[in-house]
Amino acid sequence: MKLSNYRAISFDCFGTLVDWESGIINALRNACDDKLQQVSDAQLIAYFLRQESTILANTPDIPYPSALSKTYASILAKLDRPCDKSKAIHFGNSISEWPLFSDTIKALTHLQRHHKLVILSNIDEASIEVTRARLLCNFYRTYTAQAIGSFKPALNNFNYLVRHLADLGIKKHELLHVSVSRFHDIEPAAATGIDTAWINRADTLNGTLSIQPEFSPSIEPLYKFGSLAELVSAHKAGH
Known part of the structure; x- marks a missing residue:
């Protein structure tokens, strides 16, 4: 797709x-x-x-x-x-x-013109509201670990995401999940049947740690990009 x-x-x-x-x-x-x-x-x-x-x-x-x-x-x-x-x-x-990545605002600004954007985060309601204001994006929905009752990589968080978007008329195959962490997001999202895009920020410690052998990634993401800027470029090119 x-x-x-x-x-x-x-x-x-x-x-x-x-x-x-x-x-x-x-x-x-x-x-x-x-x-x-x-x-x-x-x-x-x-x-x-x-x-x-x-x-x-x-x-x-x-x-x-x-x-x-x-x-x-x-x-x-x-x-x-x-x-x-x-x-x-x-x-x-x-x-x-905590600073935003340099490509975050531009990527969200572009993508929100074409898609309903959602946050699925391991955080509490109050903290995510502070962060939402900094992201300058009109997110369609925000789902937090505090509301869900479990923390990623629990499959429950991704099943919760699928159920709640389905209630809003968005089917699983119409959803793409984007993350830098294969351990916390890409693996469990893919295991629940969600298409995934891995942002491989290999120049960051997190990008390296998320693919260490101890995390044993077993499911390949559908898309791979080195940054959100690369994802946007591919989006504009129609890939």
């Missing part, structure tokens, strides 16, 4: 539209007196992913800022650093400071 033929396009938000990786690294370093200078960016992201995934799996109903605060405390414990409660809270609320 041509990209332009989909009625709706759903996006993972953090990692695909928002550069959570740079946001996390900067927030972690800024919250620590020594700026964690002895720890590499790659190590920080690896620590973050490991601790965050455990916390989300064990407490699926936790608000995302609280999950971030707990993740911060867990990372500092692993690094034998003291944890200041106020800094943990600030880290949990740092989402509004």
Whole structure:
């Protein structure tokens, strides 16, 4: 199917539209007196992913800022650093400071002229509203982990997406899901029968980590692009 033929396009938000990786690294370093200078960016992201995934799996109903605060405390414990409660809270609320990717606004501006755009995010309602305002896009629907009751890569999140769009008259084959993470999004979306577009931001840590052997990707995405800008170029070309 041509990209332009989909009625709706759903996006993972953090990692695909928002550069959570740079946001996390900067927030972690800024919250620590020594700026964690002895720890590499790659190590920080690896620590973050490991601790965050455990916390989300064990407490699926936790608000995302609280999950971030707990993740911060867990990372500092692993690094034998003291944890200041106020800094943990600030880290949990740092989402509004995470930068957008440089191609995000232009891509959304173009795509919303042709499709109903949807967000499917591992975050809470309050935080996604702050982010929506920054994205300057009139999203058709926004579905959060807080509303769904589980976190991606749970299949429940993608079944929820399909059910709710079906209630609005959008069939599964009319939906394309876009994400940078094969682990959190591409694999489970494809497993539920949704067409997928993988944004392979290979120059980011997240792009690399999402295809490490430990994640064992087994389903190939239908489309592959190096950026949202590439997706838009293909869309304009009618591919």
